[in-house]
Amino acid sequence: MTVRELIQQARIDRVEAEILLADILEVERAWLIAHGEHLVAEPALTLFTDHATARQNGEPLAYVLGYRDFRSLRLGVNRHVLIPRRETEHLVEWAIECIDVGAKRVLDLGTGSGAIALACKAERPGAMLTAIDCSVEALACAEANARSLGVQVEWLESHWFEQLGAAQWDLVVSNPPYISASDAHLRQGDLPAEPDSALIGGQTGLESIEHIVEHTPDHLVPGGWLLLEHGFDQADAVTASMRDRGFQHIRSRRDWSGQPRMTGGQWQP
Ligand SMILES: C[S@@+](CC[C@H](N)C(=O)[O-])C[C@H]1O[C@@H](n2cnc3c(N)ncnc32)[C@H](O)[C@@H]1O
Known part of the structure; x- marks a missing residue:
């Protein structure tokens, strides 16, 4: 034919x-x-x-191909990891700005395919990247990507900060699960094929974010930053949560389509 x-x-x-x-x-x-x-x-x-x-x-194109391009990287993906999104490329941009003004030790929480950690390390080789996930299968995918790209990241299995002891970082960056368990979007597009654990942030959608905001200060040096991706309608809630926890200089940024999709704050105890 x-x-x-x-x-x-x-x-x-x-x-x-x-x-x-x-x-x-x-x-x-x-x-x-x-x-x-x-x-x-x-x-x-x-x-x-x-x-x-x-x-x-209904298999997502990225899973059929076995890869998705993310910033300058071609990342292997499979059904155990979220397909990296364009919005997250903006979060990496913000993380790189923090690295450029002095953040050296960077933690990626919920790394999935390794997208954020690998892009930061590939673009700023001087930074020291640690990446965690609770999914062993996701970590295997991220480590395979690191090997094939020749990029060095420390990979750890952890339920958020639980297995990290008292370690501290200059920058914590995360694209956590933030969709409400009852959100109809979960039945649309590629989402039904992606892991629930990568998508669902409890009944409110904010449970993972609130957990991360609560515990990040124990793992940030004074002056360190927390950067979070979130849903287009969650910026106010994430801002309030960070403010209540004592973060300062809180600001949200918009993605390529003009939606406020990430919020960050500085920890100055
Ligand atoms: C939205 S995905 C983000 C994946 C990747 N960082 C990206 O941006 O493409 C969220 C990730 O958080 C991980 N995750 C969910 N709950 C977790 C927990 N309690 N502890 C650690 N990781 C968790 C999931 O396994 C998933 O890989």
């Missing part, structure tokens, strides 16, 4: 079909468009059919 026929017959979005076929043939999408009459042979033919069927059945 030719490239054009395969793409036309796949019962999925045409661009996604092109992305899947380009990935299998290890060519650019532009090449496919210019070589519509190219004959696709086995095993690529069967692999493409399998991938297109998985996509048709």
Whole structure:
């Protein structure tokens, strides 16, 4: 079958079909468009059919491909980790600003695929990154990404701060689960395929965030920062929570679509 026929017959979005076929043939999408009459042979033919069927059945494109690009990195992903989001790239930008003004020891809480820790370390090799997750499978994915990228991060299995003793950092950054367990969005798009433990922040959606805000001061040096990603309608609640805990210089930032999606504060006891 030719490239054009395969793409036309796949019962999925045409661009996604092109992305899947380009990935299998290890060519650019532009090449496919210019070589519509190219004959696709086995095993690529069967692999493409399998991938297109998985996509048709609702498997997220990133899981079918096995990767997602995040800032300058190509990160391996699987069903044990959240698919890294563009919004989180802004959180990394903010973390890098903190590193540039002196934060050296950085903790990524709930690292998933390792996205935040790996991007910070890749872009600022002088920083010392520690990343934790409660999911052994997520840590395995993050460590595999670190190995293939040649990036050094300390990976630890921990329920938030529980296994971290009295260690302290200059910067704590986290994209924790922040969706309410009753939120209808959990049944939409890619979310049903992603791990609940990466998405759901209790009944209110704020339980993980509140836990992190409560305990972070025990692990921040004076002057250290906490940066949190959150839902588009949670900035006020996260700000209030940080203010009540005694954080200062609290501010929220917007993502590429103009939504206030991250809030940070400085710990000055
Ligand atoms: C929203 S995902 C973020 C993943 C990654 N940091 C990113 O931005 O793509 C939240 C992560 O927090 C982890 N997590 C959830 N509850 C946790 C807990 N109690 N302790 C440690 N990690 C937890 C999940 O396993 C998941 O990997």
